[in-house]
Amino acid sequence: MGKLFGTNGVRGVFGKDFTLQFVHDLTLSLAAYFKKGPILVGYDGRDSSPILAKVICSTLNYSGLDCNLGGLVPTPALEYATKKLGYSGGIMITASHNPPQYNGIKPVASDGVEISREDETKIEQIYFEKKWPKFKKIGKTGTESRVISTYINGIKSQVNHKKIRSKKLTVVLDLGNGAQAAAAPNLCKTLGCRTFLINEKIDGQFSGRGSEPTPQNLQKLSKTVLKTKAALGIAFDGDGDRSIFCDNQGKILTGDKSALLLANHILNKHPKSKVVTCLNSSSAIEELAAKTKSKVIRTKVGSVEVSRKMVPQKALIGFEENGGFMYGKHNQVRDGAMTLALALDLLAGSGKSMTDEITSIPKSYTTKDKISCTKEQATKIINALKKEHKNYDTTDGIKMIFDDKNWVMIRPSGTEPIARIYAEADSQQRLEQTMSKYIKKIKSMLVS
Template identity: 40%
Template sequence: MALFSTTGIRGISNETLTSEFVLDLARTYGSMLKQGSKVLIGNDPRTSSEMVKSAVIAGLLETGLNGFDTGIVPIPVLNFAVKQSYDAGIMVTSSHNPAEYNGLKFILTNGMEISENQEKRFEQIYKRKNFRRANWKKIGKYTEHNVIQDYETAVLNFIKLKALNLKIVLDIGNGAQGTVVPNLFKQLSCETVILHRTMNGFFERGPEPRPDTLTKLRETVLSEQADMGIAFDTDGDRAIFVTGREEILMGDVTGSLLANEILSENKGGLIVTTVATSSLIDYVVEKNNGKIIKTKIGGKIVGDVIIKKKALFGFEENGGCMFPQISPSRDGALTAVKIAELVASSGKSLSQLVAKFPKFHQLKARIHCEEKLKSKVMTYIKTLVKKEVKKIDSTDGVKIFFEDDSWILIRPSGTEPIFRVFCESKSQKRTEELEKWGVEKVKEAIKKL
């Protein structure tokens, strides 16, 4: 079984992700890098993060690398700092997975996660256990170093307005953005109400900002008469918005809103997103005479294409937006600040800004599926889509387009034992029909196998 998921290496703390395992993973990455390299290490607030990070630091120092511990930070802060001043980075996080999980993301000097080819080299070194061991005179050094202020300065310099004067409810989700985003909005003259700020490794709301976990945020936006609410995931690379009218805007909508602004300012350009993104982005790109590339799902995949194709902007439907001027990786805080700036500069509400776009109805579902069945389920699903379809896209899973321009995407998750079903049409009823069909077919396949 491969070590890597869609993004990083993950497991259940002290079960499948033990200190011994992590030590070997750090030795592996250390052996891939030049002796004496500077590696920045950060972590999210999970209960196991200090344990995991200690093993990471030991493995790096053993291979002759210098470890710089920046403590609890959102991963976009670590990515930015690595790009500015370090040879590599490691983030201790399991992103949106449940609290019992943890994991590692390996960052290159350009601020991006290691590529699929580098993952293969990583696995080869790990399996051989042929790790470099530094001579006692060249064992690496350990230093603590705070990188948050430099990141905040870069974000504040990146936006045009220096005072937004908005009232915003921030749902930190007990995650790493508690160290950054409240202070950013304070510096931008915003009044904030903060939910779920405690960083103790227990997620009161749940680690992932989904519609079914955002009830308290919606209620607070209404009761506080706030301009908007913003929810973040555990490692802080995603942001989901709630309007002043309690509407939840998924990443497709806010990503398209930002893309519209960026394409308009640049009179066209290239946008990168994934096959799971709403058709709204196609409308936005065409309206602005832009170009679009759609990739497999995964932030590092989108980021790699942004770099190679010199795109202006990229995003995923899960709320992760990428601004290559700062870092070609997902950034929840910068996404939050840019959307807030757009609202403040327009003089309109977030609801009003979104209302100018055509409406697409979306639904997403999750079905539990054991890892060993995923490939067989996917094969079965592909046998069912031969009739009444306009087009089939197999970039990632199977995406089926119908004659009425509705579509459904069915794919196995790369990070959890589940199948994901994404569907979209121009009517709620049709979208519900698609979701029901997709969920039934996945369950049918699992039952047969």
């Protein structure tokens, strides 16, 4: 049996491997998995998304399932509305941060969280064995206009919105021409923020800076934060579930650093809690959690791994190093706008600047890079590195551990033909030396 699901949903290049026929057949499989409606369908701002929405809704109806189309919405809004509005499941049409030619499908369970790895396997089995529903009746497609309002109200209920409003904070949003443009500015408005927008026009080509926020393409965000004397800048990815912070001095924070900042804020309010994070996140979270007698649980890389571990563990916090932060009291999924609201809650409550707040968390030096290679080449590299090292973890790729604060991790991407390289060190100098050494080593292995 082949494999359809990657690290996060099913993705491909529209019209090439992600064809209308493929989407039709995958939707038949999803209909067999969901068994009953109604299903909530939403999509991001990619040019191909409205076309795919028509195919998906029609196929669900052919399978006898009712569905409602929520329109263009951020992924976390679709997920939260699926749970809050009582849907049997959800289907989000998105390729997240992938380039414009890609698109994808992310199935959501009735609890508002991405389906588990076990359920992904069930859907793949249905797909390859063609165990599709036989035509008996036609379902109906309606519209769902409450997704954004339900989402924003849900976020507001989790923070001290009156306190935030009283502070009249200035915020810069880099919306990346993506789906969070449909929600984040409205959220800031309801929270009484003075808001400046960058790349606010939804554009399927992500012409402003690309669909993935990186330190290299967020210079405009930094400059605007300094120019407007904003308390905070924040950049979202294409479907709005991840966010990267910029502090009041215009410095772009790593996803790890912003997660540590928020985790510190939340754990101080709720000690003895559980935090779920991936193997490639900073080890500083263990140090921080120990102060509040909280427990850290590690998983493989991927938001599905973190989300689905959070649910049975009743974890309060989940995060990835890429800017994906999950607040269990709201929903156990990555959520860019919820993350924004938590940052505003932190600043409004402490009265300190973002830069000052950063000094209160453990120092963390992390970085990441990527190298083009096939999965077969990545496997060859991992096997070679196993022979060179004694202390390593192969739960997900290979993580070579030198001591508590120094490690390197290499894993093949689940969504692109690349290998991702992550590292943490106890100083910036050692981090740069370690990363340089392993990138050279991997490149030499690829040509040998």
